Amino acid sequence: MSDTVVVGLDIGGTSTRATALTLNGQRLGSGRAGGGNPTSHGAERAAGELLAALREALADVDPARVRAGTIGLAGAARLLADPAGRDAFDRAWRDAGLRCPYAVHGDALVAYASGTASPEGTVLIAGTGAIAARVGEMRLDRVADGHGWLLGDAGSGFWLGREAVRRLLADLDQARTPGPLATAVLTELLGSAEVAARPRDTVDVLVQTVTRRPPVELARLAPLVVAAAVDGEPVAGALIEEAAAHLAESTARIRPTGDTTPIVLGGGLLTGATPLAAAVRAEVGRRWPDAPLRSAGDGAAAAAWLAARNLPEVTEPAALHALLVPPTS
């Protein structure tokens, strides 16, 4: 059984990570390459990053030992529906020397599997966007939000950034001196915390500055909200609470009251000891007091486990999860 190797890939917008594991949990190699989201970067480029990460992970591994693989990425459904994209991924897989089949799963399922082996549960992700999904038989079942910045992503990094600007604009409308968070946002956007003698002039410049850029760049302001909340800034604290309430509300759309299956928290804003993670844990803990709460962990390892669990020799997927996927919380 230890001859068998599985590979897992986690393709994100900013990086691609690959791992090669034995079924004993021995890591034979890992690889890292650039962002490869096929929706935003094109399938060809994504396939190139996939190949680079795979080659690095397999540098010391005989590819014939690899019996299964899984690729997790955002927009998986779109990739699978696009023959040219699927083709590019097939080619990269073969070019890495692999002959075994591979599966493609959405990043939400991989994030879920990085936190738990339970085939039933819920995953809640907040990064630039926000999405909640119910998992059944280790597949994404029902989904809430993930509607994008124009119509949804309530409680996401985009949402936090936009609301921070809105609070700043409200201060200026009222000719009120901007508080610490508003000052940080003003400085970040205009390079100075100075407000014009006629505050409406500053309002106009702010609106033009934000409107000229792609809207999703508002997510870049989210770290300012997080940092201010850590410092106890009240406006930032209120925004974090409001974001947590939105995220819990999205989760409640697809998760019944009284559900005791695990909840995995993923995405840059919910993994680690961030104030939003703490607020979401409190809010989710109130709504589902008996549910185990987990943080998403190593996505590439989780992808490798998703590949391994369908092998005929794997009879206890949960035990294998404990070996393959490093525990988080």
Added chain:
Amino acid sequence: MSDTVVVGLDIGGTSTRATALTLNGQRLGSGRAGGGNPTSHGAERAAGELLAALREALADVDPARVRAGTIGLAGAARLLADPAGRDAFDRAWRDAGLRCPYAVHGDALVAYASGTASPEGTVLIAGTGAIAARVGEMRLDRVADGHGWLLGDAGSGFWLGREAVRRLLADLDQARTPGPLATAVLTELLGSAEVAARPRDTVDVLVQTVTRRPPVELARLAPLVVAAAVDGEPVAGALIEEAAAHLAESTARIRPTGDTTPIVLGGGLLTGATPLAAAVRAEVGRRWPDAPLRSAGDGAAAAAWLAARNLPEVTEPAALHALLVPPTS
């Protein structure tokens, strides 16, 4: 004094209206042309519509009798800051045979003046966008919101349309049968009220459909919310209440508690007997119980009055307002 003629122009996004009035309130002519917002259509085209409307209004008037004129339009400040745009307007004015000077004011001030002659007051406008402004000495003084769809316009037509789609998406996330408003929105956007067997497929198509269009087109859904609210649909009714609360909150940013100066309601969503107008009247009436509430009326006549009130022979601008601007409510 009755020899003197003043002209007023109200340049909007969908139409341009001109009027020529004597100081006795006699209407000597009126003209109508296409939309001429210089920000969205370019100053040259706006000037062309201005000229067409002016010529029609002055068909039976000796232009030498015209002693003053005012042009009201959205983006007035931007036009005045642009020498080429100002030039195009100067040329149109001369081509219409006019030799008197003219002033350019923002559409918010003209909407305000169409509802009251009081030099101090507040104007609240909700159409595609939303803005509140304090008027002092018959000039726009402080402004709240008007921040555009990405960052503001809370309670506007855009806001109503976007929120209606968001409620529909929430229904679909919950696999709930869409109610009357959600069904109307679904039909308007996708041409059918049918929900896919997997509701997420309908969610994806809806998000793609809305995201492909200019965001501001969401304002086209506002009439569905208004119509549903008239029919007593509860989701629409709640959205109307929420919009009214946002509009009152924006107004409160620039209008102190206890202020008893008039409040003029303008824009397509607040003039006439719409449910949003009723909700705003109730909300504003609670916050400022002693303030006279007026509806915006004939913008071109108000512009003509703004031009006339600075003529040396005009000693009682309020009395002239009663003659020149038809009363609304």
